[in-house]
Every structure is written in C-alpha cells, then in structure tokens.
Amino acid sequence: MILASQGYKVVLASDGEEGIAMARSERPALILVDFVMPKMNGFQVCKTLKEDPEFKDTPIILVTSKGDKVGSKFVDVLGISEYFTKPFQPEELLAKIREVLDRKKASAPPPPPAREIRPPAPPTPREVPRPYVPPLPREAPRTFEPPPREVPKAFEPAPLRETHRSQVPSPVSPPHHAAATGIEATIREIITQVLDEFIATTLPELIRKELARAPHEAGAGIKGNLASFRIVEVMQMLSMQRQTGRLTIHSSSEAVEIYFREGAVVFSSGNCGDAAAGMDTLLRKSCRVDSDSLQHAVSIAGMTGEQVDKVLIREKLLDVRTYSDCLRRHTESVVYKVMAWKEGDFSFENAPPPVLAVPLQIKVDDLLLEGARRSDEWTLIQQKIPNLNIVFEPMIGNAEELTTRGMSDTDLKVFSLIDGRRSVQDIIDADYLGEFDVAKSIFILLSVNLIRRRR
Known part of the structure; x- marks a missing residue:
C-alpha cells in the first residue's frame, strides 16, 4: 500500500463497527471512511465519531462515489475534514492526506507556557523568635548542638501539592452538546434530502443514459445490466421514488421477480412470468400445504374467483400467522439470493403486484442491511x-x-x-x-x- 511505503502506520477495518472500535483503541491521527460499508455506512460512522468528544479534532476523509453534492453535504453537516470522490489515483489520496495532516498541525494551538510553581519564601531570621537555651553548668563543660530552629506554624509554607492545586485552575468541563435526538433529527433530515435528490435525479439519469444504448422491451420501464448497476442501487432507487411494479432479474441459470408497492417489497418469486406457479411454490415448499388441501382450495377458488391462499385460510387449512411468517421468509430469501448476483440483466415494469390474503410490506433498507450481513457469511459458507x-x-x-x-x-x-x-x-x-x-x-x-x- 502506498501509505505504508511512505512511512504511515495503516490500520484496516473490514466494516463500520470494527472501524469505530479500532479508532477508539488506536487513536489515529487521521481516519479514512468509505461511504459504502457492511453493518454501518459512512454516514453512521462519521456521525458516531464526531459525536464522541475524543474525536472532535480528529480529521476524517470520506471516500465516496456519490459525487461532489453528497460529499460536500457531509462536510457541512458532520464537520468532516474532506471528501474524496471515486475513482482516484493513489498519489492523489496521498497528497490529500498530507494536506489535511499539515493543516491540522498548523491549526493546533501552541501549548501554554509552563507556570513555575514556587513555595512561599521562608520567613527572615528576625521574624522567627529564637528559642531560649539555658546556660550550661560550669562544672560539666561539654559541647552543645542547639536544636533546629522551629518555625511558627503561621509561617510554614504550604505543601507543594496544595500550592499547586491552589495556583492551577481546575479543568473546565466542555459544554454539553444539544440533545442527541435533536441533532439526529436534523442530520437525518438533511441526509435524507441529499440522498432523495441524488436517487430521484442523478441516479435515474445515469441509468437512463446506460439504458439508452439498448432497445427497451414492450412495457418495460427500465432495463440494464448488473455489471453497470448493482441490484442494491436499483432497489434503493425504486424505494426512494416509491415505485409500484415488478423488478425482474435474469442470471445465466435462473430468474426471479420482486414486486414493489409504493417503494416497499410485497412479494418475490423464483417463477418468472407465472404467478400461479410462484404461489404454488410458496404454499407447497414454504408453508408445507399438502397436495390434497391445495387441490381442494384450487377447486373452490376456481368456482368462486377467490385467491387460493384466501380459501386455504377460510377453510382453516392454513393458519394466518403461519402463512404470514412463510410469506415473509420466502420473499426475504429470494431477495437475499439475488443480492449476491454479480452478473445478469434486470428490467422494471409497471405490473400490478399479486393480491395476497395477508398483505406483506418490507422496507428495502431492512432487506439491504440484512442482505449485506448474510453476504459476508455466505462468502465463508461457500468455501465449504x-x-x-x-x-x-x-x-x-x-x-x-x-x-x-x-x-x-x-x-x-x-x-x-x-x-x-x-x-x-x-x-x-x-x-x-x-x-x-x-x-x-x-x-x-x-x-x-x-x-x-x-x-
């Protein structure tokens, strides 16, 4: 690494939580933070560090691919020192680090001159009464060493420790910060505005430019490749814009569908283009509905026009709570699987989500956080x-x-x-x-x- 070759001691962390813990133990002169990290993102890390008085004066450089608008907002809101936009050359980062460290050194206040603490001068001899010494008897001449002169208590110098305490002012506690809730609410509001603007304007424009290179399928709203846009970014955009429709992702071997309603995930399936097959898979494999019960419900649904899952619940062949848990678990597992895909194509169209007997609504942010955690574990699991x-x-x-x-x-x-x-x-x-x-x-x-x- 170029920083180590230039004599810097570099301490690395694999995620945001580990980075905060290592910062508190190592006390670095400067902290580099990536905006996208597992467990905690760059905003959460910067916010946590800047709220800690120990890091009030520690410079932080944010590394982001979100552009100057997001980077400058972080500087204004969180008080970090600088931001750096990807991609960049190692030499550019090295120069920025030197600049920030030099600026910190130049702005540091000079240490106050040491105050010399002296005990009070001892009293002059004439101020101290001499002790009376009786004359020695003549018949027994001998040498006599007078006792040490005794200083009256009123003139004794105070002990050094007490003198020091009396002359050195007590440390002044730093002023209390504003209520954490107020700060957090303000920061959340500003960051939300910045990210909303980015996802609502900049990201769609980037996607549109990429998608303009290929013809759209009939009815497709957006279409692209996972090599250009990660599925996480696409889902975030759909969530922030509160889109309703169907996101289809194809890999070389399989395909999945994720349905959105006003920006939330409401259902997902591995049976693309066949809603009935997707519901059948959910009921048979996830909910463990036996074939006879399912066939009975399908027959009734064919006569009444109801949904199969609604019939199963009404006929007490499927418990509502069991169905709700299975539906959520099934939907989450499909999303977590597709989040790990590095290759494939995606498209989004304004297709209505399926009508379910038990409505489901999962926030995209919750799925992405858990998916990032599982992705780390999957890397280890797949080794065995x-x-x-x-x-x-x-x-x-x-x-x-x-x-x-x-x-x-x-x-x-x-x-x-x-x-x-x-x-x-x-x-x-x-x-x-x-x-x-x-x-x-x-x-x-x-x-x-x-x-x-x-x-």
Whole structure:
C-alpha cells in the first residue's frame, strides 16, 4: 500500500463497527471512511465519531462515489475534514492526506507556557523568635548542638501539592452538546434530502443514459445490466421514488421477480412470468400445504374467483400467522439470493403486484442491511459448501448427543436430516427453513467435526 511505503502506520477495518472500535483503541491521527460499508455506512460512522468528544479534532476523509453534492453535504453537516470522490489515483489520496495532516498541525494551538510553581519564601531570621537555651553548668563543660530552629506554624509554607492545586485552575468541563435526538433529527433530515435528490435525479439519469444504448422491451420501464448497476442501487432507487411494479432479474441459470408497492417489497418469486406457479411454490415448499388441501382450495377458488391462499385460510387449512411468517421468509430469501448476483440483466415494469390474503410490506433498507450481513457469511459458507448438490454424512450416532455441545434447535433439526443420502438441496426442500439457514447450520456442523462430506 502506498501509505505504508511512505512511512504511515495503516490500520484496516473490514466494516463500520470494527472501524469505530479500532479508532477508539488506536487513536489515529487521521481516519479514512468509505461511504459504502457492511453493518454501518459512512454516514453512521462519521456521525458516531464526531459525536464522541475524543474525536472532535480528529480529521476524517470520506471516500465516496456519490459525487461532489453528497460529499460536500457531509462536510457541512458532520464537520468532516474532506471528501474524496471515486475513482482516484493513489498519489492523489496521498497528497490529500498530507494536506489535511499539515493543516491540522498548523491549526493546533501552541501549548501554554509552563507556570513555575514556587513555595512561599521562608520567613527572615528576625521574624522567627529564637528559642531560649539555658546556660550550661560550669562544672560539666561539654559541647552543645542547639536544636533546629522551629518555625511558627503561621509561617510554614504550604505543601507543594496544595500550592499547586491552589495556583492551577481546575479543568473546565466542555459544554454539553444539544440533545442527541435533536441533532439526529436534523442530520437525518438533511441526509435524507441529499440522498432523495441524488436517487430521484442523478441516479435515474445515469441509468437512463446506460439504458439508452439498448432497445427497451414492450412495457418495460427500465432495463440494464448488473455489471453497470448493482441490484442494491436499483432497489434503493425504486424505494426512494416509491415505485409500484415488478423488478425482474435474469442470471445465466435462473430468474426471479420482486414486486414493489409504493417503494416497499410485497412479494418475490423464483417463477418468472407465472404467478400461479410462484404461489404454488410458496404454499407447497414454504408453508408445507399438502397436495390434497391445495387441490381442494384450487377447486373452490376456481368456482368462486377467490385467491387460493384466501380459501386455504377460510377453510382453516392454513393458519394466518403461519402463512404470514412463510410469506415473509420466502420473499426475504429470494431477495437475499439475488443480492449476491454479480452478473445478469434486470428490467422494471409497471405490473400490478399479486393480491395476497395477508398483505406483506418490507422496507428495502431492512432487506439491504440484512442482505449485506448474510453476504459476508455466505462468502465463508461457500468455501465449504460450494453447491447445494453435495451430500454429507453424520460422524456421531444421533442428534441427542448434540444437546451437550451447545447446538441450537435449528442445528439439531438439520443434523437429523443428514443421513448420507440427502443432498443439501434435499434437506432444504424437506425442512421449513430457508436455504441460508440450512447452509449455515451445515457449516457449523462441519466446523465442529460432527458431519463430513460423503466419501
């Protein structure tokens, strides 16, 4: 790294939370913050640091690809030192760091001159009464050492510690900050305005320029490639603009649909272009509705024109709470999966979302935060489970032994399905849990040597 080669000590952090913790332990001379990070974004990190009195004078440089408008707002609102817009050359960053550090050094107030603290001068001899010494007897001449002169208490110098305290003023506590809620509300309002403006104007214009290179399909609102725009950015734009419609994402091997209503995600499916098939997958695999019950509900729905899920609930073949949980879990798992895609095409059109017996509404920000966390874990999981067709076998006799090893209920459930014949995908299909939860439990079981890959 160019900074290390120039004699700087560089401490790296993998996410925002770790960065704040390391800043508090290392006390750096300067902090570089990327706007996009796992767990906490650049705004949250800068806000947390600047609210800490220990970092009031520590310069912070924000690195962002959001443009000068967003960067300058962060400087004004949070009081950070500088911002740097991607992309940039390493030499440019090095020059900016030197400039900020030199400016900090030049603006630092000179240390106050040390005050010399002296104890009061001892009293003069004439101010001190001499003690009376009786004459020595003549018959016993001997040498005599007079006792040390005793200084009256009124003239004794105060101890050095007390003198120091009396002459040095007590430290003055810094003024209290305004109520955190007021500051946070103000910052949130300004940042929201900036991001709203960016997503409402700048980002759509960038997407339109990119999409103008290719012809649109009939009815498509926007269309693009994941190499140019991450699906996270597209979802953020749809959320901020409160769009209603269907976002379709195609990869080389599969495709998914995510439905929006006024900017919130209301349903997702892996069966593109076939709403009935998507509902069938949800009810059979996620909600575990048996074939007879589903067929009965389909027959009634065909005669009454009702939705199948509504019939299942009315006929007490499906519990409302169970259905709501399954619907949310199914929708979230599809979104989390597509967030990891690096290649593929997307398109958005103004298609009406499906009508569900139990309405669902999930904020895009909540999905993106959890998806970022899962993405980090998926990277580790895929090192041991590169695909879902792998078969594992147990290395101990039964699941009861796991209770003494601190395994969770989910781990126990997954372990009970590992028999040396089922693949990971078979376990996912046989269990109520989603793909991520099953893979995570298998990863844990592998890590503690309770299962192994079938030989």
